Amino acid sequence: MIRLGKLLVQHVLILTISCSALGADNRPNIVVILADDLGYNDVGFTNGQTEIQTPHLDALANEGVVFENGYVTHPYCGPSRAALITGRYQARFGMENNVSYSPDDRYMGLPLTEKTFPARLQEFGYKTALFGKWHLGGAPHFQPNERGFDYFYGFLDGGHNYMPGEVHLGAGGYLLPIMRNRDVAEFDEYLTTALSRDAVRYVERASKEQAPFFIYMSYNAPHAPLQAPQSYIDKYTHIKDEKRRIYAAMVDAMDEGIGMLIDALNRTGELENTLLFFLSDNGGLYPYSWWPNYTWADNSPFRFGKVALTEGGIHVPFIAHWPKKITKGKRLNGLVSSLDIAATSLALAGANVQGAELDGVNLIPYLTGSSKVSPHKALFWRMEESDNLWAVRTEKEKYLHQPLPGLGLAFFDMVKDPNEQHNIFGQRPEQEKKLAKLWNDWNRKNRPNLLLQNEEYEKRRASFYEALYQENLKDAQKPQWYIK
Numbered sequence: 060m061i062r063l064g065k066l067l068v069q070h071v072l073i074l075t076i077s078c079s080a081l082g083a084d085n086r087p088n089i090v091v092i093l094a095d096d097l098g099y100n101d102v103g104f105t106n107g108q109t110e111i112q113t114p115h116l117d118a119l120a121n122e123g124v125v126f127e128n129g130y131v132t133h134p135y136c137g138p139s140r141a142a143l144i145t146g147r148y149q150a151r152f153g154m155e156n157n158v159s160y161s162p163d164d165r166y167m168g169l170p171l172t173e174k175t176f177p178a179r180l181q182e183f184g185y186k187t188a189l190f191g192k193w194h195l196g197g198a199p200h201f202q203p204n205e206r207g208f209d210y211f212y213g214f215l216d217g218g219h220n221y222m223p224g225e226v227h228l229g230a231g232g233y234l235l236p237i238m239r240n241r242d243v244a245e246f247d248e249y250l251t252t253a254l255s256r257d258a259v260r261y262v263e264r265a266s267k268e269q270a271p272f273f274i275y276m277s278y279n280a281p282h283a284p285l286q287a288p289q290s291y292i293d294k295y296t297h298i299k300d301e302k303r304r305i306y307a308a309m310v311d312a313m314d315e316g317i318g319m320l321i322d323a324l325n326r327t328g329e330l331e332n333t334l335l336f337f338l339s340d341n342g343g344l345y346p347y348s349w350w351p352n353y354t355w356a357d358n359s360p361f362r363f364g365k366v367a368l369t370e371g372g373i374h375v376p377f378i379a380h381w382p383k384k385i386t387k388g389k390r391l392n393g394l395v396s397s398l399d400i401a402a403t404s405l406a407l408a409g410a411n412v413q414g415a416e417l418d419g420v421n422l423i424p425y426l427t428g429s430s431k432v433s434p435h436k437a438l439f440w441r442m443e444e445s446d447n448l449w450a451v452r453t454e455k456e457k458y459l460h461q462p463l464p465g466l467g468l469a470f471f472d473m474v475k476d477p478n479e480q481h482n483i484f485g486q487r488p489e490q491e492k493k494l495a496k497l498w499n500d501w502n503r504k505n506r507p508n509l510l511l512q513n514e515e516y517e518k519r520r521a522s523f524y525e526a527l528y529q530e531n532l533k534d535a536q537k538p539q540w541y542i543k
């Protein structure tokens with residue numbers, strides 16, 4: 060009865076929203092395009108590099124807003140995506156490591172205590188779709204269709220092979236079949252293009268409906284493995300390093316896929332009232348001493364890359380685009396977070412966020428120019444590993460702990476030294492205390508990490524099955540039986 064009451068209230072709310080303005084639903088479509096492990100300097104719109112061609116992204120940046128200080132909440136995939144999709148820092152719910160693909164483990168995924176923002180959009184009348192990488196759980200109750208998506212075309216693990224013909228049932232990880240909703244789907248061209256083409260078909264269908272739509276375009280490009288069609292690689296013969304040449308081709312194919320999607324939005328008349336975000340889930344790979352061969356991405360002018368709390372790991376290419384509302388060609392300097400995507404989308408949808416405890420802010424006043432201050436006073440990072448790692452950034456300063464060459468405890472003046480070249484730890488003790496207090500206050504609402512890192516998890520899982528087998532083997536030592 061209570062449940063029915065709640066449903067009725069929801070229904071009335073949806074009717075109220077969709078019947079306003081004489082039946083027209085003027086709420087914007089929302090499109091979030093996420094790249095995977097993309098270097099800060101590997102698109103044109105950040106620093107103006109021209110080695111890799113990203114004309115479609117650069118055009119979106121020119122016609123929209125570039126976030127000069129746009130951040131993700133974690134320097135690698137799973138936790139960063141968990142925060143983006145919930146609008147909450149992942150440490151709020153103990154998800155500080157990558158989810159392992161483990162469909163028999165009913166606990167290995169984005170905790171069910173968390174509601175994704177697409178699930179909230181759904182409740183308020185949006186049609187929702189995910190294309191590409193999920194990485195938030197493989198068990199049936201963790202899959203996209205159960206976590207807020209009406210439609211899904213993609214894969215459940217943290218990455219995938221790009222070439223068709225390489226998948227097969229029973230394979231693990233990157234060779235798993237591509238799925239449409241809960242079933243095995245066709246996969247017959249370069250994955251980046253296949254995902255883009257399916258999103259184009261979706262836009263064509265969704266544009267015929269009354270309801271606004273939400274698209275999460277979650278490319279695995281340009282995440283490893285390094286694979287691209289020869290026609291794309293041939294455009295980059297001027298790049299001598301073979302790995303970077305293929306990587307460039309992967310970024311190029313993603314940009315072209317984004318172009319296909321924009322073209323579909325344009326053709327169907329949807330682009331004008333679509334709020335689009337583009338960002339990367341973390342920085343590009345960096346050749347640390349333990350990964351000396353990961354040389355292909357370029358995070359300059361920032362230090363280090365993926366897995367680091369310096370700018371190279373968390374400060375990402377990030378733009379917003381909405382022809383109907385956003386002033387063209389703006390560059391916003393305030394602190395912006397991937398957490399803001401959920402808060403902004405839910406505000407535009409008129410969704411109920413009571414009890415949601417969102418950590419982001421609605422960016423619309425900043426995008427439309429009515430607010431000149433920074434959207435955030437401070438942003439926070441936490442990695443609960445063997446050696447606790449943390450960072451806090453205000454508009455003017457950054458304080459972090461990370462045991463990398465030249466770092467350890469580090470303090471940077473982000474106004475004079477935005478690329479973190481001069482560690483001035485020890486020179487501003489009052490400010491260090493102040494930033495540490497900000498971090499501790501933020502941390503009070505967090506909880507300890509709940510997830511083992513992949514390698515350790517896989518080891519434990521293997522030993523569980525080994526122990527189970529040994530137990531069964533022991534049981535099978537009893538005498539054989541026969542019909543009497």
Ligand code: CA
Binds near residue numbers: 095096136340341
């Ligand atoms: Ca990533």
